[in-house]
Amino acid sequence: MQEKLTSSLEDYLEVIYNYLDKNNKVRAIDISRELCVSRASVSEALKRLADRELINYGRYDVISLTPKGTEQALDVINKHNTLQYFFEEIMGLEHSISAQTACKIEHIISGEVLERFAALKDFHKAHPEYTEKFKEYYREK
Amino acid sequence: MQEKLTSSLEDYLEVIYNYLDKNNKVRAIDISRELCVSRASVSEALKRLADRELINYGRYDVISLTPKGTEQALDVINKHNTLQYFFEEIMGLEHSISAQTACKIEHIISGEVLERFAALKDFHKAHPEYTEKFKEYYREK
DNA sequence: TATTATTGTAAGGCAAGCCTAACAAATTGT
DNA sequence: ACAATTTGTTAGGCTTGCCTTACAATAATA
Numbered sequence: 001m002q003e004k005l006t007s008s009l010e011d012y013l014e015v016i017y018n019y020l021d022k023n024n025k026v027r028a029i030d031i032s033r034e035l036c037v038s039r040a041s042v043s044e045a046l047k048r049l050a051d052r053e054l055i056n057y058g059r060y061d062v063i064s065l066t067p068k069g070t071e072q073a074l075d076v077i078n079k080h081n082t083l084q085y086f087f088e089e090i091m092g093l094e095h096s097i098s099a100q101t102a103c104k105i106e107h108i109i110s111g112e113v114l115e116r117f118a119a120l121k122d123f124h125k126a127h128p129e130y131t132e133k134f135k136e137y138y139r140e141k
Numbered sequence: 142m143q144e145k146l147t148s149s150l151e152d153y154l155e156v157i158y159n160y161l162d163k164n165n166k167v168r169a170i171d172i173s174r175e176l177c178v179s180r181a182s183v184s185e186a187l188k189r190l191a192d193r194e195l196i197n198y199g200r201y202d203v204i205s206l207t208p209k210g211t212e213q214a215l216d217v218i219n220k221h222n223t224l225q226y227f228f229e230e231i232m233g234l235e236h237s238i239s240a241q242t243a244c245k246i247e248h249i250i251s252g253e254v255l256e257r258f259a260a261l262k263d264f265h266k267a268h269p270e271y272t273e274k275f276k277e278y279y280r281e282k
Numbered sequence: 283t284a285t286t287a288t289t290g291t292a293a294g295g296c297a298a299g300c301c302t303a304a305c306a307a308a309t310t311g312t
Numbered sequence: 313a314c315a316a317t318t319t320g321t322t323a324g325g326c327t328t329g330c331c332t333t334a335c336a337a338t339a340a341t342a
Contacts, residue, residue, distance in 0.1 A: 008329065029289060041330055043291055048328095060290065060337065091257045101254050108245040116232045116279070123278045130271045137264045138257070149299065170319060182300055184321055189298090201307065201320065 003052075007107035010076045011035060012045045013054060016065060017073035026063050079106040082117045090124055092135045144193075148248035151217050152176060153186045154195060157206060158214035167204050220247040223258045231265055233276045 005013070015034045019026040028042045035042075050057040054069030065073060080102050087098035109117075124131045146154070156175045160167040169183045176183075191198040195210030206214060221243050228239035250258075265272045 006328070027289075028291095037329090038331060039290065040292085040332080044329080047291095087254070091254075091261070093254065093257060097251070097253060101250060104249040105246060108249070109242060110238070112238060113228070113232075113234065113242050116234060119279050120232070120275060123275050127274065127278070130274045133268065133271045134261060134264050137268070138260050147298070168319075169321095178299085179301060180320065181302080181322080185299080 005052075005072065009045065009049060009052075009054075010072075010107050011103075012042075012049060013065075013069060013073045014076045014080070016049075016055065016063060017070065017077060020063075020065065028063075076106055079109065079114055082114060082121060083109075085121050086117050090120065090131050090134075092138060146193075146213065150186065150190060150193075150195075151213075151248050152244075153183075153190060154206075154210060154214045155217050155221070157190075157196065157204060158211065158218060161204075161206065169204075217247055220250065220255055223255060223262060224250075226262050227258050231261065231272050231275075233279060 012031065012035070015031050016026055019030055019034065023030075028039055028046065031045075032039045032042045046055065046057050046063065049055045049069070053066055054072060056062075056064045056066060083102035083105050084098050087093045087101050088095055091098075093101070153172065153176070156172050157167055160171055160175065164171075169180055169187065172186075173180045173183045187196065187198050187204065190196045190210070194207055195213060197203075197205045197207060224243035224246050225239050228234045228242050229236055232239075234242070
């Protein structure tokens with residue numbers, strides 16, 4: 001029932017969730033600053049998110065996530081975290097590069113692929129010695 | 142000097158290279174079929190690629206890659222292959238899922254991230270026992 | 283409370299990418 | 313060689329996503 005969002009809308013949703021989580025409220029301008037887009041662009045995006053009933057929102061109104069919106073935001077955030085772990089802890093890339101890369105890939109991969117990344121994370125936690133070998137290998141090059 | 146292409150143009154370039162490689166010539170309609178877009182869309186894309194001097198092309202003319210175009214096509218294809226190897230041989234995902242995923246990610250990752258995937262591929266070839274452990278782990282779940 | 287600053291919205295624009303429909307050029311087959 | 317088919321281009325449209333500019337509403341402060 002939940003139709004696929006564009007990458008852009010997923011980004012807005014993600015920022016809204018995270019910002020609410022930290023500060024208990026979000027304004028359009030906060031989102032605008034987080035995503036480095038104009039206030040006008042945020043205004044449009046909020047309208048589209050409200051159309052899809054992912055946020056509660058009206059003119060000059062407080063922004064909140066609907067249950068559906070929360071669910072989808074958490075989905076994206078979950079993907080993000082799993083990917084970030086992969087790039088940072090397993091591939092050994094810098095934090096900021098890992099974050100940037102996760103941010104792009106999170107909108108692209110299917111649930112099945114995500115699952116595999118999640119399994120790799122579990123594996124790494126259970127048996128760090130195997131994946132650590134790769135980091136050693138890479139460092140020595 | 143080479144400005145970043147859009148994902149879409151990279152796709153066109155990739156298809157052109159691969160098709161030429163197999164059949165020695167490409168027509169707009171071949172590209173249209175490969176990418177499942179209309180002939181009109183291909184026409185537009187070819188114009189844009191020619192503007193950037195990545196292909197040689199004129200009205201009703203044969204399509205060929207310039208040196209610059211070949212270079213960029215190979216870059217993308219190289220990314221694709223490395224990613225495909227990762228998803229298929231290391232993550233153990235189905236061929237077609239690996240291909241689809243590689244197709245999307247190839248437009249997104251930086252050279253640095255690609256290098257790391259390439260290193261992982263080398264590592265896996267040199268020490269398959271480590272990465273194999275993950276596959277075992279996954280299978281047993 | 284009146285003024286000023288901040289924030290949100292609306293209008294109008296632009297580029298990328300895709301589409302369909304109509305037409306032009308090239309190719310194929312008879 | 314001519315008709316029929318295939319292929320390429322053009323024109324016009326649509327959506328997403330961004331922008332700037334100008335204005336409206338709210339908030340802050342003197």
